[in-house]
């Protein structure tokens with residue numbers, strides 16, 4: 348009999364695991380079970396759809412029929428998993444029982460909404476799925492001011508989308524800087540002042556106290572101040588969705604997500620669970636920079652983990668290395684990117700870092716259209732190893748942050764980066780010596 352593989356979740360992690368399992372085992376019976384109505388789309392594009400780039404239909408890449416016809420994968424949409432019997436190897440759904448030989452859990456995360464008065468008032472939204480996007484779109488047509496709670500990258504992308512739609516926008520952030528935790532304060536200040544220039548108001552260093560209104564949102568209260576608004580978007584972070592892992596009594600790690608081995612298998616009471624694999628926002632994994640666990644919560648990480656989980660679920664052999672988690676965000680004309688540790692994270696892990704910052708342009712100084720480029724590198728003082736980098740730029744941040752990530756992943760010292768990592772050059776694409784190398788020089792001079 349062919350192997351029966353069930354994947355729970357149709358996000359980036361789940362669908363990647365299912366498609367990978369198909370490549371590894373052409374004979375397996377593969378079923379994806381998902382609560383979602385829409386599958387195979389990237390939630391990352393929701394802010395742009397809200398400001399009019401494309402439509403909801405155009406961001407859905409494949410239908411369940413595509414998976415059935417092209418990949419021989421059954422996708423059961425709008426089907427909630429309500430139980431798992433690990434002894435009998437049976438998944439319980441609202442529609443009945445499904446037997447499995449291998450199970451992949453890719454149940455993602457849910458937006459954490461602070462438990463404040465008024466959080467359930469009509470007009471309060473979070474952003475995670477296409478249906479969230481559609482609900483926001485419907486409501487925003489009726490209002491002229493929006494409060495965004497949380498100044499992480501999703502909150503900032505949403506803030507600018509709302510500005511582009513002509514709304515008055517306030518962003519409320521309990522930390523004193525935007526993009527807390529993963530971006531250093533000096534670069535965060537550049538991002539905030541760019542957005543202020545676009546008309547976004549910030550209320551920093553104060554948590555939201557309440558959402559106020561009679562029957563629907565009329566205002567928010569923060570730091571004793573009332574800000575009138577017609578809607579509130581909670582961009583307050585993501586928590587692993589642990590409903591299914593709890594059914595299997597899997598070990599939950601210190602970061603509030605399922606602990607997974609490099610084979611992407613979970614543990615129960617410290618022992619590896621056979622025939623169960625994990626991927627995506629529901630897991631914590633090993634950091635590729637420091638010993639210990641981290642949360643990646645990125646679509647790109649979900650895909651990498653899905654490949655490992657799907658391979659192993661189908662009987663292949665793959666290992667997930669630690670994550671460095673490069674990220675990039677486009678906020679209007681500004682690109683912001685980071686990789687590895689920020690100064691705050693380095694401090695959290697007890698790593699003494701030296702920074703090097705350089706400024707220049709994305710093209711040769713004389714070539715028209717060049718944009719300002721700021722690169723920071725963070726280097727461990729004792730080993731000279733590069734442990735983090737950040738970029739604020741007008742263009743081309745992705746290629747540079749990937750290049751810096753390669754240096755971090757390979758444990759390269761800052762001196763070796765500056766010496767051996769050559770850059771390609773053409774006047775419309777970079778300066779003759781790239782600004783990232785100058786940032787490395789600045790750090791090396793301090794060591």
Ligand SMILES: Cc1cc2nc3c(=O)[nH]c(=O)nc-3n(C[C@H](O)[C@H](O)[C@H](O)COP(=O)(O)OP(=O)(O)OC[C@H]3O[C@@H](n4cnc5c(N)ncnc54)[C@H](O)[C@@H]3O)c2cc1C
Pocket residue numbers: 355356357358359360361380381382383389390391392393394426427428429453454455456474475476501588590591626627628629644645646647648649675
């Ligand atoms: C607005 C926004 C912008 C983003 N931008 C970026 C970006 O630019 N770059 C980047 O790398 N990442 C970005 N991300 C993060 C990225 O989208 C997530 O990390 C990624 O989608 C996680 O994928 P996942 O498969 O783990 O989880 P999800 O996509 O959350 O999928 C979870 C799946 O599990 C299913 N499920 C859960 N419980 C059950 C159950 N009991 N029964 C059945 N099904 C269940 C759900 O229905 C869903 O299909 C963004 C996220 C958002 C919301």
